Amino acid sequence: MEKFKLxxxxxxxxxxxxxxxxxxxIEEDQLENEKLPSIRNLANSLGVNNVTVVSAYKLLEKxxxxxxxxxxxxxxxxxxxDTISYLExxxxxxxxxxxxxxxxxxxxxxxxxxxxxxFPIEEFKRVLIEVLDRDAGLAFLYPEITGYDPLRGSISKFxxxxxxxxxxxxxxxxxxxxxxxxxxxxxTLINPGDCIFVENPTYSGALGTFKSxxxxxxxxxxxxxGIDIIALKxxxxxxxxKFLYIMTNYQSPTTYSYDFRSKEELLLLSKEYGFYIxxxxxxxxxxxxxxxxxxxxxxxxxxxxxxxxxxxxxxxxGVRIGFITxxxxxxxxxxxxxxxxxxxxxxxxxxxxxxxxxQGYWKNHIEKIxxxxxxxxxxxxxxxxxxxxxxxxxxxxxxxxSIWLKLPKNIDSINIYNECAENGLAIVPGKVFFVDDxxxxxxxxxxFGQISNEEIIEGLRILENIIxxxxxxxxSNYLPFI
Amino acid sequence: MEKFKLxxxxxxxxxxxxxxxxxxxIEEDQLENEKLPSIRNLANSLGVNNVTVVSAYKLLEKxxxxxxxxxxxxxxxxxxxDTISYLExxxxxxxxxxxxxxxxxxxxxxxxxxxxxxFPIEEFKRVLIEVLDRDAGLAFLYPEITGYDPLRGSISKFxxxxxxxxxxxxxxxxxxxxxxxxxxxxxTLINPGDCIFVENPTYSGALGTFKSxxxxxxxxxxxxxGIDIIALKxxxxxxxxKFLYIMTNYQSPTTYSYDFRSKEELLLLSKEYGFYIxxxxxxxxxxxxxxxxxxxxxxxxxxxxxxxxxxxxxxxxGVRIGFITxxxxxxxxxxxxxxxxxxxxxxxxxxxxxxxxxQGYWKNHIEKIxxxxxxxxxxxxxxxxxxxxxxxxxxxxxxxxSIWLKLPKNIDSINIYNECAENGLAIVPGKVFFVDDxxxxxxxxxxFGQISNEEIIEGLRILENIIxxxxxxxxSNYLPFI
Ligand SMILES: Cc1ncc(COP(=O)(O)O)c(C=O)c1O
Ligand SMILES: Cc1ncc(COP(=O)(O)O)c(C=O)c1O
Numbered sequence: 006m007e008k009f010k011l012x013x014x015x016x017x018x019x020x021x022x023x024x025x026x027x028x029x030x031i032e033e034d035q036l037e038n039e040k041l042p043s044i045r046n047l048a049n050s051l052g053v054n055n056v057t058v059v060s061a062y063k064l065l066e067k068x069x070x071x072x073x074x075x076x077x078x079x080x081x082x083x084x085x086x087d088t089i090s091y092l093e094x095x096x097x098x099x100x101x102x103x104x105x106x107x108x109x110x111x112x113x114x115x116x117x118x119x120x121x122x123x124f125p126i127e128e129f130k131r132v133l134i135e136v137l138d139r140d141a142g143l144a145f146l147y148p149e150i151t152g153y154d155p156l157r158g159s160i161s162k163f164x165x166x167x168x169x170x171x172x173x174x175x176x177x178x179x180x181x182x183x184x185x186x187x188x189x190x191x192x193t194l195i196n197p198g199d200c201i202f203v204e205n206p207t208y209s210g211a212l213g214t215f216k217s218x219x220x221x222x223x224x225x226x227x228x229x230x231g232i233d234i235i236a237l238k239x240x241x242x243x244x245x246x247k248f249l250y251i252m253t254n255y256q257s258p259t260t261y262s263y264d265f266r267s268k269e270e271l272l273l274l275s276k277e278y279g280f281y282i283x284x285x286x287x288x289x290x291x292x293x294x295x296x297x298x299x300x301x302x303x304x305x306x307x308x309x310x311x312x313x314x315x316x317x318x319x320x321x322x323g324v325r326i327g328f329i330t331x332x333x334x335x336x337x338x339x340x341x342x343x344x345x346x347x348x349x350x351x352x353x354x355x356x357x358x359x360x361x362x363x364q365g366y367w368k369n370h371i372e373k374i375x376x377x378x379x380x381x382x383x384x385x386x387x388x389x390x391x392x393x394x395x396x397x398x399x400x401x402x403x404x405x406x407s408i409w410l411k412l413p414k415n416i417d418s419i420n421i422y423n424e425c426a427e428n429g430l431a432i433v434p435g436k437v438f439f440v441d442d443x444x445x446x447x448x449x450x451x452x453f454g455q456i457s458n459e460e461i462i463e464g465l466r467i468l469e470n471i472i473x474x475x476x477x478x479x480x481s482n483y484l485p486f487i
Numbered sequence: 488m489e490k491f492k493l494x495x496x497x498x499x500x501x502x503x504x505x506x507x508x509x510x511x512x513i514e515e516d517q518l519e520n521e522k523l524p525s526i527r528n529l530a531n532s533l534g535v536n537n538v539t540v541v542s543a544y545k546l547l548e549k550x551x552x553x554x555x556x557x558x559x560x561x562x563x564x565x566x567x568x569d570t571i572s573y574l575e576x577x578x579x580x581x582x583x584x585x586x587x588x589x590x591x592x593x594x595x596x597x598x599x600x601x602x603x604x605x606f607p608i609e610e611f612k613r614v615l616i617e618v619l620d621r622d623a624g625l626a627f628l629y630p631e632i633t634g635y636d637p638l639r640g641s642i643s644k645f646x647x648x649x650x651x652x653x654x655x656x657x658x659x660x661x662x663x664x665x666x667x668x669x670x671x672x673x674x675t676l677i678n679p680g681d682c683i684f685v686e687n688p689t690y691s692g693a694l695g696t697f698k699s700x701x702x703x704x705x706x707x708x709x710x711x712x713g714i715d716i717i718a719l720k721x722x723x724x725x726x727x728x729k730f731l732y733i734m735t736n737y738q739s740p741t742t743y744s745y746d747f748r749s750k751e752e753l754l755l756l757s758k759e760y761g762f763y764i765x766x767x768x769x770x771x772x773x774x775x776x777x778x779x780x781x782x783x784x785x786x787x788x789x790x791x792x793x794x795x796x797x798x799x800x801x802x803x804x805g806v807r808i809g810f811i812t813x814x815x816x817x818x819x820x821x822x823x824x825x826x827x828x829x830x831x832x833x834x835x836x837x838x839x840x841x842x843x844x845x846q847g848y849w850k851n852h853i854e855k856i857x858x859x860x861x862x863x864x865x866x867x868x869x870x871x872x873x874x875x876x877x878x879x880x881x882x883x884x885x886x887x888x889s890i891w892l893k894l895p896k897n898i899d900s901i902n903i904y905n906e907c908a909e910n911g912l913a914i915v916p917g918k919v920f921f922v923d924d925x926x927x928x929x930x931x932x933x934x935f936g937q938i939s940n941e942e943i944i945e946g947l948r949i950l951e952n953i954i955x956x957x958x959x960x961x962x963s964n965y966l967p968f969i
Contacts, residue, residue, distance in 0.1 A: 032815075069816050082819075121624025129627075130619050137612050142603025145611075145805035181663055181807075185829040192699055197679045213827040217674055323627035323834040325663075333514070334551050337564075345695040347667040351833060352805040 008035070009051060019053055020060035027061065031070050031081055041071060041079040112464040115431040117257075117318050117406040117454040123377060124321045125361075125370045132360035133353075140356060148352035150344055152179025152328070156359035160328055163362055168289065170303040172312070176331045178343060181350040182322075183287060183315025186329040187211050190283055190311060191218045192342040193335055194247050202240065202249040202280075204232055206438030206445075208257045211250055211285065224440030225249075227259055229400055231267030234274075241278050248281040248311075254298040255288040255405030258438045258450040262402070268301045275309040281332070287315040290371050292404040293379040308332045318406060318454065319371065326350065326358050378406065381453040381461060388465035389451075395472045407452040409435075412472065417446045421471065430467045490517070491533060501535055502542035509543065513552050513563055523553060523561040594946040597913040599739075599800050599888040599936040605859060606803045607843075607852045614842035615835075622838060630834035632826055634661025634810070638841035642810055645844055650771065652785040654794070658813045660825060663832040664804075665769060665797025668811040669693050669732075672765055672793060673700045674824040675817055676729050684722065684731040684762075686714055688920030688927075690739045693732055693767065706922030707731075709741055711882055713749030716756075723760050730763040730793075736780040737770040737887030740920045740932040744884070750783045757791040763814070769797040772853050774886040775861040790814045800888060800936065801856065808832065808840050860888065863935040863943060870947035871933075877954045889934040891917070894954065899928045903953065912949045 009026045011019055030036050041047075044058045051058075062079050065071045073079045136144055151157065154174075161174040180186045187210070195201065197219030203211065205224025215222055223244055226233040232251060240246075249271075253263040263271075275282050284301050292298050302312040312330040331339055343349070361367070385408055386401060396413040412421065418434035425432050435448030451468075453461060491508045493501055512518050523529075526540045533540075544561050547553045555561045618626055633639065636656075643656040662668045669692070677683065679701030685693065687706025697704055705722055708715040714733060722728075731753075735745040745753075757764050766783050774780050784794040794812040813821055825831070843849070867890055868883060878895040894903065900916035907914050917930030933950075935943060 069819055118629060121628060124624040124627055126624045126627070130623075133619065134616065137615065141612075142606040142608045142803075145606055145608070145803035146603065147600060147799070147804040181829045181832075184827070188828050197701065210827065210830070213823070217824065217827050219679065317629070321624075321627035322629040322830075325829065325831075325833045337551055341695070342699065345666070345692065345699050346670050346828070347663045347807065348692070348804075349807075351663075351807045351836060353836070354833060 011051060011053070020057045020064070023051075023053075023057060023061035024064045027065055028068070028070060031065075036081060039081050041081070043078065111426070111429050111431040112460045112467070113431050113455040114451045114453070114464050115433045115455075117452045118322055119318065119374070119454055123374050125366060125373075128364075128366045128370075129321070129324075129357065129361060132357045132364065135360055136353065136356045144353040144356050146352060148349045148355060150340055150349050152177065152350065153352055153355035153359060156355045156362075157328075159359050159362040163367070164302075167367075168300050168303055170300060170312070172302070172330050176333075176336075178329050178331055178339060179350050179355055180313075180327045180329055180343070181325045181347060182317060183285065183313050183327040184210055184214070185346065185350075186313035186315075186327055187214045187283075187285070189339060189342045189346055190248075190313070190329065191215055191220070192346070193338045194281065195220045199247045200244045202237070202244075202246045203440060204251055204256060204259075205440045206258055206435065206448075207250065207440070208252065208285065209437055212440065215250070220247075222440055227256060227261055229261050231261070231263035232271065234267060234270050237271075238274065241274065241280070245278070246280050248283050249275070250283045250285065251301075252285045252287070253289075253301045254286065255291065255402055255407075257287070258407065258433070258435065258448075259409045260402035260405050260407055261400065261409075262298060262404075263301065268304060272301065272305060272307065272309065276307045280309075282310045283313060284310050285313045285315070287318050288405045290319050291375060291378060291406065293375065293382055294403045298404070302330065308334070311335075319374065324354055324358060326354055378453070381456070381458060384458055384461045385451065385453055385465070388461065392465075392469055392472065395469075395476060397472060406454045407450050410449050410451055412447040412449065414447055416472075418449050419446070421449055424471050425468065428467050428471065430464055432468075493533060493535070502539045502546070505533075505535075505539060505543035506546045509547055510550070510552060513547075518563060521563050523563070525560065593908070593911050593913040594942045594949070595913050595937040596933045596935070596946050597915045597937075599934045600804050601800065601856070601936055605856050607848060607855075610846075610848045610852075611803070611806075611839065611843060614839045614846065617842055618835065618838045626835040626838050628834060630831045630837060632822055632831050634659065634832065635834055635837035635841060638837045638844075639810075641841050641844040645849070646784075649849075650782050650785055652782060652794070654784070654812050658815075658818075660811050660813055660821060661832050661837055662795075662809045662811055662825070663807045663829060664799060665767065665795050665809040666692055666696070667828065667832075668795035668797075668809055669696045669765075669767070671821060671824045671828055672730075672795070672811065673697055673702070674828070675820045676763065677702045681729045682726045684719070684726075684728045685922060686733055686738060686741075687922045688740055688917065688930075689732065689922065690734065690767065691919055694922065697732070702729075704922055709738060709743055711743050713743070713745035714753065716749060716752050719753075720756065723756065723762070727760070728762050730765050731757070732765045732767065733783075734767045734769070735771075735783045736768065737773065737884055737889075739769070740889065740915070740917065740930075741891045742884035742887050742889055743882065743891075744780060744886075745783065750786060754783065754787060754789065754791065758789045762791075764792045765795060766792050767795045767797070769800050770887045772801050773857060773860060773888065775857065775864055776885045780886070784812065790816070793817075801853065806836055806840060808836055860935070863938070863940060866940055866943045867933065867935055867947070870943065874947075874951055874954065877951075877958060879954060888936045889932050892931050892933055894929040894931065896929055898954075900931050901928070903931055906953050907950065910949050910953065912946050914950075 008030060009023065011022050013019065041062065044055055048055045048058045062071065066073060070082060071079050072082050156179060157174040157177045160177050161172055164170040164172050180189065191214050195215065195218035198221060200221045200223060201215055202223050202225055204227040212222065223240055225237050225240060253268060255262060271282065282301065286300050289298050289300055300312060302310045311332060315327045316324065389399060389408060389410065397410055399408050399410045418436055422432060422434040433450040435450060436446050439445060456464065490512060491505065493504050495501065523544065526537055530537045530540045544553065548555060552564060553561050554564050638661060639656040639659045642659050643654055646652040646654050662671065673696050677697065677700035680703060682703045682705060683697060684705050684707055686709040694704065705726055707719050707722060735750060737744060753764065764783065768782050771780050771782055782794060784792045793814060795809065797809045798806065871881060871890060871892065879892055881890050881892050900918055904914060904916040915932040917932060918928050921927060938946065
């Protein structure tokens with residue numbers, strides 16, 4: 006502790022002096038230990054009040070130099086933030102946004118992103134090189150703000166062919182992925198304090214974007230067949246939302262899909278009450294049954310639905326190409342928002358993706374990944390069905406990349422998350438997807454985008470071990486879940 | 488006019504009915520003429536008041552179906568917005584943001600973007616293919632949010648080597664171009680109503696982004712040697728800005744560069760009053776004299792400067808790769824803002840750019856484009872010097888891609904813009920860069936990023952023709968400018 010120089014005779018409060026001392030030591034990387042001394046120890050050895058130390062630590066935390074873990078202590082924040090395996094509620098948004106990476110040794114039931122072995126890399130390499138030969142420097146100019154014109158054409162065709170959806174190529178804006186679509190729509194439609202509706206639970210990346218614009222966010226419950234229309238109606242009358250954000254097929258995280266009636270009712274409501282529907286589509290293509298799913302956009306005759314497409318989960322995330330459809334009335338404003346966001350998306354990648362679609366690779370690719378994922382899905386569901394005796398249940402999505410697992414009521418998903426992490430299994434606690442501090446804390450999301458068939462079996466074994474514990478520990482203090 | 492069905496007996500006001508009629512006709516593409524009937528004609532033939540027609544047209548305009556040109560009439564807005572050669576003040580932001588493209592037949596003195604013949608396409612093609620062979624699918628995963636780690640390393644080295652600037656690779660965030668850097672910083676630092684400072688005049692793309700966050704924007708005059716420090720000081724005391732946005736070298740649009748003293752004073756002020764400095768660097772490399780320019784970041788010992796780099800004007804705009812430096816205190820928040828913006832930038836292009844830098848192509852490339860541009864610069868300045876007899880003047884930047892031309896006081900740059908456009912010359916009227924409805928309307932920006940040497944000579948001939956007119960028309964009604 007001889008490192009600290011406190012001067013009781015100056016005007017500067019002691020806690021500020023202590024803060025400054027720590028700050029310098031951290032910046033100069035002079036502290037051996039990642040963990041700061043305990044409050045009591047430090048206060049004693051410096052001959053100051055506990056409060057002085059607490060205040061200094063608080064200030065350090067506020068300024069981003071340290072972070073604290075409840076019941077454990079205060080730690081220096083390394084740049085970049087390292088993997089931490091123990092999750093506090095405050096860290097959940099970090100984890101979901103990928104800032105806290107998942108430990109490499111874990112079996113990854115947390116991620117939906119595909120692995121490189123499923124990327125159509127040969128074909129894509131071919132079109133990438135073809136574009137270089139064909140267009141040379143033209144591929145590296147600023148493309149039109151709305152996107153590379155032929156790609157807009159291919160996408161219009163793609164929509165017709167695969168989703169039975171008619172959208173003129175002039176009404177398509179190419180974005181740098183689906184997330185950017187959300188960001189641009191937020192910029193166009195949300196002013197601070199505006200009210201918007203989302204399904205509850207929903208995709209946390211969307212919540213982040215909406216919050217960043219200062220939206221007042223209302224969550225509407227979602228059921229097996231779609232959003233709760235009755236609840237929605239009563240909320241609409243009360244709040245008059247700017248828009249409703251939904252995922253109609255294999256919703257994240259619930260995996261639920263809208264039936265036709267829910268879609269139709271929703272569309273009529275949006276027309277009647279004049280709010281837009283933002284339809285985020287990232288998985289429609291991944292159906293494992295015979296019934297092809299269609300987006301809500303396919304029946305939108307009122308120009309009320311803004312369709313956002315992400316190709317990250319069904320193609321390759323690193324291509325960073327997605328698109329949105331432009332309602333007539335918002336055309337100009339959305340284009341402006343795109344411009345202030347990043348001027349335009351990479352023309353080179355747009356040109357390559359255009360060729361990829363034009364040369365007809367898409368269909369084969371989707372068939373291929375569907376075959377792989379439906380096998381994983383089968384393994385997952387068979388394994389999970391065996392766990393029903395421990396009180397867990399779920400609704401079979403018959404498509405997509407996740408299972409939304411309901412645990413017995415008295416289980417908190419954060420505890421399960423932590424127990425899984427300790428045992429080398431990464432899952433996502435359901436809580437991170439809810440708008441409010443939800444009472445529904447007994448859900449977890451298990452995804453099979455990143456894992457091998459062997460890992461599915463091993464992962465489910467670990468999970469079973471954890472959730473069956475109360476049943477095995479009859480003599481212990483545990484109460485059984487149910 | 489038999490197309491219109493108005494019903495005077497219902498509750499719906501006539502102008503709403505007329506609006507609905509037009510809306511349907513426009514949506515169904517049933518109007519032959521792009522121009523709507525004149526107000527008087529339509530009112531007469533429908534037997535309604537002029538005001539009814541005016542109100543209907545206003546509503547159509549508000550909803551984006553039509554636009555009006557003062558003194559000319561009201562026109563259907565085609566999607567996408569077409570080139571219009573005649574500029575109204577309200578369209579200026581559209582033009583600057585590239586939504587109104589420049590006619591292909593014009594000599595383009597408006598754009599700073601380089602042409603493909605200056606792109607190092609052979610070398611870049613080589614690294615693009617090398618990445619595919621080396622990394623295959625890995626290149627198409629989501630990269631780390633902060634960017635591809637080796638590229639962050641190369642950029643740290645690049646900063647040291649070319650700008651004498653020490654920034655740890657952990658403090659670098661890769662962005663999808665410089666504009667995205669501005670957007671991410673805005674999200675991190677601006678809450679609605681926050682006050683920020685900019686140079687006046689400044690880059691309109693930055694203004695767009697700041698406005699979109701609801702910032703209160705104050706413009707501080709910029710002089711030949713940098714921002715007006717005295718004005719700045721008095722404004723700081725009054726407004727306490729969140730940050731000051733500047734371009735220290737070859738500022739856009741003025742082309743002025745900061746001298747050392749201005750940089751140093753600025754840095755001390757930012758430390759004293761606790762505001763960040765956002766340094767947007769897009770041209771530092773393009774010096775035509777012996778004196779190498781350095782960014783303000785190179786002397787930043789307080790972690791007060793956020794350095795944003797755009798490679799669009801000195802490399803290739805379509806690569807969409809730029810970076811920003813991360814102050815320690817904002818690290819976590821900026822990363823979160825990046826995530827809500829587009830998750831991460833294309834890993835494939837990041838990997839290729841990394842190889843490009845590592846393999847040492849940069850220096851040659853810059854030397855090559857400097858040689859080309861300095862020749863164009865010489866042609867421009869020699870030509871413009873000959874125009875001084877008509878009362879135009881400018882300060883020689885000795886670098887960069889533009890000239891900021893001062894016209895005689897009584898000339899409005901919008902008029903000159905329109906006259907130039909009519910004569911096949913695209914320029915940018917100075918007005919679009921000012922924060923306020925400025926009295927400084929007698930500036931135009933002439934850029935030589937897109938034009939050949941022959942076009943420079945021809946363009947200057949056209950310009951001379953226009954600005955010398957009052958001098959030639961001695962007998963006419965014109966008063967000479969000076
Ligand atoms: C529901 C949903 N929408 C949109 C996105 C955005 O994806 P991207 O920007 O990679 O296209 C994601 C990514 O995880 C997602 O899960
Ligand atoms: C001053 C300035 N900063 C930043 C940018 C953004 O460029 P980019 O996003 O292409 O890197 C531009 C582009 O015109 C610019 O002029």
